[in-house]
Amino acid sequence: MNYIKRFFSLQKIPILLALMSLFFVSCKKPEPVDDTKYGKIKFEFLHYWGDEPLLYDSLMYQNAAGNELMINEIQYFVSDVTLQSEFGSKMIKDWVDIYYVDKDIPSTLIWNVYDRIPVGNYHKLSFIFGIPAAKNIPYMYVNPPERDMFWPIFLGGQNGGYHYLKLNGKWREMPENQITPFDFHLGVGQIYSGGVIDVDSITGYVQNYFTVNLPGLNLSIEEDKTTVIQIIMDVKEWFENPIMFDLEVWGGYIMQTQDAMHVATQNGSTVFSVKSIYTPQ
């Protein structure tokens, strides 16, 4: 009792007031995630070129290298999607940890996540683009469309079962001025001894999957409500940020060109962003 009296003595009151005001002014204390109440989330995958929704099948874009190009098909995997709060992280498991997106299959563009998400505020979203090595098991998908993403065993080994990305299009190839297909495919890379691109010369594999971090999230999960998170893939970014990807240099197919895939993976970290988060009423 004496201790309390001493603490609240007149001399200490100004200090106490200062501390209290500092607490209120500095920042709002994050509310802890409530593990007893749950909401749901839904992802919508959108594909853009810069600030505009991507238009397909028309030679209307120019990348940083000056390649005039069109996009025809986009197919990819994201995995280990994780929501981060002040109090920890929540990895979305769904039935599996890997989700397939295909611009030509509308049902894949909306992911109604099976997991219940604890109510609370989340400030960061992260995911792996592609499939991490331990989960990229050859032949694990037997049904289309995921099956058709298989990455040949010769090129990926035992931990490279599937393409991370197929981005198919065409560009105006110079100097012939010919419209040429390109297949911007990402997956496990190969190290070839002596620079000879022959499967017998492969001395090792390179895991090219990478983590995408989307901080600054203002996601609030409310009880019994579904929150929609719109994720944008800005296709333009694959070709320019931070490294310019010139189709004239790398050509129309890169599955066996690790240097090209490396450039792509470097650019991949800025390809994704959150467009909006909302809770439909």
Added chain:
Amino acid sequence: MKKSKYLIFIFILVLHSCKPDDPIITPIPDATPYQLIIPPGFPTDLNIPLDNPLTVEGIWLGRHLFYDGRLSGRTHPDSLMSCATCHVQSRGFSTGIDNPRFPGGQPFGLTGITTPHSTMPLVNLVFNSNGYLWNGMIHESNPNLYQNNPLYHRRNIESLVWMGIVAPHEMYGNVDKTVELIGSIPMYRQMFAAAFGSPDVTYERMSKAIAQFIRTLISSDSKFDKYLRGEYQFSQSELNGFVLFVTEEGADCFHCHGGDGNPLFTTNLFYNNATDNVFGDPRDRYAVTGNPTDIGAYKAPTLRNIFSTAPYMRDGRYQTVDEVIDFYSHELVWSPYVHPLMHKINDGGAQLLPLQKQHLKNFLLTLQDTAFMTNPNFSNPRPDDQYFQNDPF
């Protein structure tokens, strides 16, 4: 144990409740459920409509109808025609370029009118839900499928039966006449009763039975299958060919035709594969989708039993596998509609050297499934019956 049974029951309930529009399953009295064996690595998603489950009796009936020339609705020896007339088991249920009835493997109907496209083999169709025929028009999403088809709503293998009976370039018959003729044969009335619970012969039952039989035509015992199962060792040339098949720096066949990750050897998707630069076929993929990117596009056919299913391409323009390999090596034709996976178009193709072509050919030979093409369960069930269509080889 009790708990796990419970869980399985709930799981099945959930699976079945996912599609509210699915037809209600009609149990068939006394028919014996047929357990389709799915080979390792093959799809587990099966194209079996809920209202046409496989039964032993249904498949047996379907096999008879598949081979019975009276499916044409006629009995004169010159007018007999069935599915087996053009879909010959020893030719991978394709026609075969050496077919004595159809020179060059180009089928024609009872009137002599040739089919607009070459024959697609009937193999592993139960694993395909992406449409049938070269342009995939037989598909549940196609609202324009001939509405005078009594089963036009089904848009599945069942619909192919109707097409075969009425098409001018096939049997050019009449469904009612066929039903009447088949219904007049005592043997069939018993078989329909066993398969469907009553002896009534209807078109719907006929098409269901034939579709059931076709869904059992699974090829999964080639050298390649054995290689994947660890039962066969590739020769060095076969292995080299396999590498060429699945690498972009090689022949890059796998993006459209599968491989170790897709043992069907087709994606069942549609591609303009750079055969032409002039288009106008009213039966290409564009005719189905109306999407200009599908102009001149056709389904990638399976490469299983490819040495038995000549001629090749939708118009049968190539007679040998060598010609096809040459085409993909050097003869690709540029057009604005060529599929983006044809990334070697400006080089004219994969530029394979003669030895590489030989390796690739040797690999393709490992896709021959002799056991499938001689499987007694798929053959003519009444080889001595004058009305039944025997394998001409």
